[in-house]
Amino acid sequence: MVVPSATRPGGKKITRAAAVPTIDLSMERSVIRERIVMACEDYGIFNVVNHGVSMDVVQRLERQGLEFFAKPPWEKQRAGPPRPFGYGCKNIGFNGDMGELEYLLLHTNPPSVTETSKSMSDDPASFSSAANDYIRAVTDLACELVDLVAEGLWLQEKSILNRLIGGADSDSVLRLNYYPPPPGDWEPSSSEYYPRERIGFGEHSDPQILTILRSNDIGGLQICLPDDERWVDVPPDPTGFYVMVGDVLQVLTNGRFVSVRHRAMANSVKPRLSTVYFAGPPLDAWIYPLPEMVSLKNPSLYVPFTWSDYKNAMHASRLGDRRLMFFKR
Ligand code: GA4
DSSP states (O other): OOOOOEEOTTSOEEEOOOOOOEEETTSOHHHHHHHHHHHHHHTSEEEEESOOOOHHHHHHHHHHHHHHHTSOHHHHHTTOOOSSSEEEEEEETTTTEEEEEEEEEEESSHHHHHHHHTTTOSSHHHHHHHHHHHHHHHHHHHHHHHHHHHHHTTOSSTTHHHHHHHSTTOOOEEEEEEEOOOOTTOOOOOOSSSOOOOEEEEEEOOOSSEEEEEEOSOOOEEEEOTTOOEEEEOOOOTTSEEEEEOHHHHHHTTTSSOOOEEEEEOOOSSOEEEEEEEEOOOTTOEEOOOGGGOOSSSOOOBOOEEHHHHHHHHHTSOTTOOGGGGGBO
8 A cells, every 4th residue: 555655855755564574483494485586676675483482582672671671871871882792872883874773783693792791781691581582583484585595596505594693703793773652742743744753763675694583563664675765664563573784795795685674763752672683604704795696797896805804894984875886706
């Protein structure tokens, strides 16, 4: 369903419609892998249901997150600043980006989670157990999804993607985003033509291989589909996960998959909490289009680089920059 859209001068249109495919992981494997490949080509995002991640694991981390963000500012600051891990408030990255949010960034290896939990909770053992259990569950899900991708793309080496994100040396990140409601005097504009927007986390694509996102039941996620000038609302699904293609998967598939541009709005009168897992490769992993994705008709679009090179480019750039441009042939 498409309802009337609004345009900001010089900005993209906003359409209140969502067309993100939902993939039921209890379907037959051959059907799932085909649908995943199609969703990654056409949208760069899909929703998974019947994913096998226990809701208890999800809720335990959500509770820990809400408890942390409810603390007084001075207490939260003890877990910051995020350089790059820890607590952050409004500042995003190192180059002046800002958003209407607070967040926690954690590296996903268990010793690091245990260490950082000490500054995040009065009960660090419960915090780190909730975070580690969540990380284990979504890592398994991410590995299963990339196995399906490898099968769907008929890759020779079926475990090539799984090995990039499933090993102990993978450079994955867990992010808890808390979008507080707007201040009392803030009112969304009722004008269709000049909508007043509160940007929680600005437009960008995720740099890694795959992102696994969930939120509480408050909306805010928007995507911008390839070759389109519209922002599309993605409805919250507290029991499912949204899966997004990252820049590295775009490179590995030689542009066949697209890393989706997205942002999070913070207009709701209720707080939004999202939990986002970014499945990344090891720092020294070489990234280049997989041989099956390259042919005379589809020559390689990117030069080889390491994940560490890409991270350097990422930390030197602004949130909304199109970093893959630096690695194009
Ligand atoms: C976007 C995706 C993840 O949230 C993140 C972000 C990272 C950060 O917050 O430190 C970055 C951003 C993200 C890409 C460009 C740089 C780095 C903020 C920023 C301005 C953790 C990631 O991996 O890249």
